[in-house]
Amino acid sequence: MRLIRKAALGATALTAAVALSGCSGGGSDKAAGERNAEPRSIVQALRAVAKKTDxxxxxxVEMTMSMPGAAGGEMKMSGVTGWNPTVMDVTATGSALAQDGGPGEMxxxxxxxxxxxxxxxxSAESFGGKPWLKMDLQAMAEKSGDENLVKSMTGGLQDMNQDPAQQMGLLLDSPNIKRVGKETIDGVATEHYSGTLTMKEALEANSSTDFLTEEERKELLDGMEKSGVKGFDIEVWVDERDYPAKIDMTMDSPEGTMTISQRYSDYGTPVSVKAPPAGETTDLMxxxxxLGKAGQEQPSGF
Structure with a gap:
């Protein structure tokens, strides 16, 4: 079961990564060209950020995640990501994967x-020599009787269908968004923005309705509440083309604080992710x- 638990940790990290990658943003080329002609308000700038990245x-993407709790630790990911539809091909490394004799890279x-x-x-020897594990997270969440395993695997699942504009809509709900100033990130000139948002503020706000339908907004916030998230802080560094060069996000939960630092580049890069061949894949569901059927068929007394 150690490998399965490790897979659950990977699922949590990946779903969180995809969900939070939706916080990346940008603005139209026209808006970027007019930046020097007429300064934009913070809301105008962030709306443009959402539109261009969408x-x-x-x-x-290059991402570093620090997760709390006994099964936490640090994880780094690098690769390519896409949204609308969601796709990702990343390699993860770090102490969170290497715990209990884990592979340390995946x-x-x-x-x-x-x-x-x-x-x-x-590990593949345990699965008939097949090198890939398939995890249909929603199916596993519905079928598994292990509540802790479900929680681990679906920690960020509620946010999976939220696109970047929808995530930026939540940032726009922050009552204290501010423009921090100009900063250089990895040699790139950027404009730094920051904001905070409690769940109470998110539930009471309505400025995100341009980006979310009422149903989408309710589902997203309900999902965050159920996962125990109390609120979040976010910082975004936007380059001169209105693409984010860096995003830092901090979320408070019952287990502690999760921090995520993301660096994005090469927007619009071709991304083609294909599922591994069925003959090389073990479906965990x-x-x-x-295993459940085998347990039910086992004679009493064993």
Whole structure:
């Protein structure tokens, strides 16, 4: 079960990564060109950020996550990501994966709302030599009787269908968004913005309605509440083309504080993620069902 728990940790990290990648933003080329002609308000700038990134749909990403709790630790990811539809091909490393003799490095794919995780050769022997694990998170959440495992695997699942404009809509709900000033990130000139938002403020605000339908907004906030998130702080560094060069986000939860630092580049880069061949894949949902049937058929006294 150690490998399954490790897979659950990877699922949590990947779903959080995809959900929070929606906080990346941009603005129209026209708006960027007019920046020097007439200063934009903070709201105008962030709305433009959401619009341009939504249109870009893909980017290269480098991300560092620090997760609380006994199963937490640090994880780094690098690769490519896309939204509308959600796709991802990243390699993860770090102490969070290396716990309890874990591999310390793992390639993870997200395609067609399913997660695939590549296991090492030794682990693959436990799955008939198949190097990929398939995790249909929603199906597993509905079928599994292990509430802790469900919580681990679906920690960020409620936010999976939120696109960048919708995430930026939540940032625009912050009552204290501010323009921090000009800063250089990795040699790139940027404008730094920051904001905070409690769940109470998010529930009472209505400025995000341009980006979210009422139903989408309710589902997103309900999901955050159920996961125990109390609020979040976000900082965004936007380059001269109105693309974010860096995003830092901090969220408070019952287990502690999760921090995520994301660096984006090459917006619009081609991203083609394909599911591994079925013959090289073990479906964990099917495996769980088979184990459950075996347990039910086991004679009493064993």
């Amino acid at each position: 249109e870009a749909r893909t980017a290269k 390639r993870m794919l997200w395609v067609d709302n399913v997660m695939y995780m590549q296991v090492d050769e030794e 099917e495996m769980f069902e088979e």
